[in-house]
Each structure stands twice: as structure tokens, then as C-alpha cells.
Amino acid sequence: MPDDEASRAGGVDPRELWLSQARPRRGRRPAFSREGIVAAAVELADAEGLEAVTMRRVAARVGAGVMSLYSYAPDKETLLELMIDRVAGELPAGREVTGDWRADLKAVARSQRANMLRHPWLPAALATRRTPGPNTLAFMEHVLAALRSAGLDGAARMEVFAQVTAFVAGHVAHEVAQASAAWTSERLAAEARYLAEVAADGRHPELAAVLASSREPADPDATFTRFLDRLVDGLDAEL
Amino acid sequence: MPDDEASRAGGVDPRELWLSQARPRRGRRPAFSREGIVAAAVELADAEGLEAVTMRRVAARVGAGVMSLYSYAPDKETLLELMIDRVAGELPAGREVTGDWRADLKAVARSQRANMLRHPWLPAALATRRTPGPNTLAFMEHVLAALRSAGLDGAARMEVFAQVTAFVAGHVAHEVAQASAAWTSERLAAEARYLAEVAADGRHPELAAVLASSREPADPDATFTRFLDRLVDGLDAEL
DNA sequence: GACTATTGTCGTACGTCGTACGAGAATAGT
């Protein structure tokens, strides 16, 4: 048992996590696969939310013993990273860019939003992400290429990528929370009663005015597009 | 035991959570206070992160039995909401606006960022927030007032508020993750080695170029200001 | 002052979580 320094505290070496390594030539043949396990975890999160992703439930889903999962991921946090990179595989990458970087950037953001709506746990999960996996890197490569015509240097393009991602994540997190199934009609009514009570106390005139106006619920797609346009056009204005 | 419908599933009635209620005229006098408990929870989160906020540790910090906390908050999720609203009390509110809505909005965003840097758990916590408490509402009132001169209708002003908040939260979450104490030097070196390896595989030319350039770490304050200017100026361009 | 209703405190206990440990099974080189 050499116990090389890779298994020390502070996180696993990203290389041994992400870089493909050849199957060992000795020892028992694996009965499961990392892909299958991660896929099961993603399905679970999609269907029942992040908090349903427990080692026990994932193991049950793939038909493994709980502790067998630890042969494929050193801990649950890492499993979460693998989930993130798996769904990053659904994002466009390797596609050619049009040369219109504003249009490309908006398309990128739209596909990010679509991905997060498909996987509503993603915005919350991204908040604790550590090291980008291969699919995330391929997507980053795509975005950086799309931004080539924007005349920004390397660091600035990276910044823009981070900012757009953060923005979309924040927006979708809010969007998903609003549309959540947890909003029963009585919960909604209670909320409305509370806000009305606050608005009626006289110390929140602006809030009262906003509450009084605007009753239609606002189309989420249109709202997102509007926000995105603002952000990207803001980028544009700087050049 | 009437068990009125307020204690049903789907969350507590916001009114009985946020609206101040008179002390009951009968029964034992409370030994603790909601404020003290929430303050202890915030201190804990500030010092050791959100995952250190457990009912047991909060109780120990205020000198209460664990189950006593449940007299002040119906569950842990609600305690988290109370924490969020407590730190929202550190945001500017009730202050007069200058009339220059762009400057005011930028000042608002800066104070939000400062607050999130003081309480690094806040971006993550905000993702699951349900109902705005009084301090959050006061802050919203302030922002809405600042936006009065922008010529937007009620719903649009609310949108802008939500967008700026989402933007700042996303940005600071990223910022905090980068500067996290978990980045030991060996961890950092391992990350660099991994990225170098990826860049060297020839399939990530843009990434390689970015990695090759730009070695100075970039001032976080300046970066935030730049991004914020972009966003707000983008808003401006729309009018 | 005794009685009772009400409210707050908190010890115990239950089910669930992540995961350390190590015994056993399977595989491949010798």
C-alpha cells in the first residue's frame, strides 16, 4: 500500500479524475461503469432534485452495493462534479462559429439556459464546482472561439465566459424557483396576502405601486431574451 | 390543539413568520430570542461556511438545547431564510436617491457585492430563497425608488432588480470560489498541471492561447466594476 | 394560595446521511 500523495486532504488530483486511464491489467473486472453511475445520478437529480441524489439511491438505481460507488468516485462531491460535466456534454462544442460574436454569444447563453432548464439542479450545483471536466473544457473552447472576433484578449474572453455563465445560472435559478411545483395555490395566496399587508403599511409606496400594476405573469423566454440582449449589448458598447 | 391549516405541508404562512406578533400573555417566558439565534447562525456561517450551520451547533452557540430552536423557527430551511433577511439588513435602505438612477443602481450593486463578500455563503443561500423578509423588502423599496427616474414600469423595475441581484450573486459566487482557502498551493499546482496537459493535446487551441497569455491575477474590484458598468450601460442603451 | 391553561425547554430516539474498514471474490502474471 504505497498511499501516494494523491489521496491526501484538499481534494483529488484533477488529472487522475478526468484524464482517461487504461484499465489495470490485474485484478477483478469492474461490474459497473463510471458513466452508468453518473447517468443514474443525473436521472435521479432531474426527476427528484439534487437532494434525492444520495449514494444509497444512486447505488440502488444501478444495482450496486453502496460502497461500490467509491471505486468510481472518491466521494459524493466528486460525483457531483462528474454529473456537472456529464450534462456539459449536451452543450454545443466543436461547432464552427459564424463570425458574428454577439449572435454566437447569445446562442451560447440560450443553450446554457436550455440545459439548466432540462437539469434544474444545475445552477445550484455549479456554485460549488471545482475543476472543469473535459466536456466543460470543450464548451469553453467553443465559447472562446466564438469570441475571437470581439477583439478581447485572453483573460477578458475568459471573464466574459464566466460572467455569462454566472448570469444565466442566476437567472435560471430564480426562474426555476418561481415555477417550482412547491407553489401550491394556497401557498401562493398566502404569499399574496403577506405582500398586500406589507404594501398596505404605507412605508413601501414603490412596492405597493408595482404590486398594483402589472398582473400578467410575463413570458419567461421573452424576459430572458431581453436580459441577455442587455448584457451582450452592454459588452458591445464597451468596444 | 386546534392544528389550524397554517402548519400544513408546503411551507409556513409568511405572515406568521415575518409579521411581528405580540408576546403571548400566558405561558413560560422565552429564554432566548429569534434574533440571537439567527445572529449565532450567521456568525457560524461567516466563520465556517453554510455547512457548519447545523441545529446542534447553533444551539450550542446560544447555549440552548437543540430542540429549543424549534420554538423560534419551524425548521432549518426557515432559519436559513431568517439568516438571509438578517444580512439583508446591512444593505442600504430608506436612503434618499440622487436622481441619477444609473449611479444609484451601481451603488446598490456594489453594496450587494460587499455584503456577499462579508457573508460568502449568501450567494448559495439565495438560490433557494422563498419569501422576502422585511429587510429584503426595505431594500427592494430602496432600489425601486432609485429606478424611478429610469422611466420603466413596475414590472420592468422589478425585473432589473432581480437581474442585478442574480448577476451580483453569480459573480461573487465565482469570485469567492476562486479565492477560497481550499486552494492550497499543491492543489493549485495540480490544477495547473492538469490544464497544461489539456492545452497540450492540440484540440484546445483557444484555451492554450488564453493559458499562455495573461499571468497577472487581475484585480477583483476592477473586474467587478467593469462588468457592472457593462450591465448597467446595457440597460441604459435600451431606453 | 390552589388550580388550570398555556407556552417554552430540552432529553431521548428514530431514520437517513456520507463513508471508513476490512473480509471475501475475481482476475492476471509468475
Next chain:
DNA sequence: ACTATTCTCGTACGACGTACGACAATAGTC
């Protein structure tokens, strides 16, 4: 056949959120 290696997974431990209910303290009523 033997051995080193790799994988599987039952058991167990400590920590978590919180339901339950016994008990303590308060205030109104007689």
C-alpha cells in the same frame, strides 16, 4: 498452484434534521 492486484459490498460509526412527550414556568381564575 501461488500471489499480487483490483473490485464488491456488509457492517458500523458519527452526525444530521426533527417527532415526541415529560417537565418547568408563567398568568389568569376562583
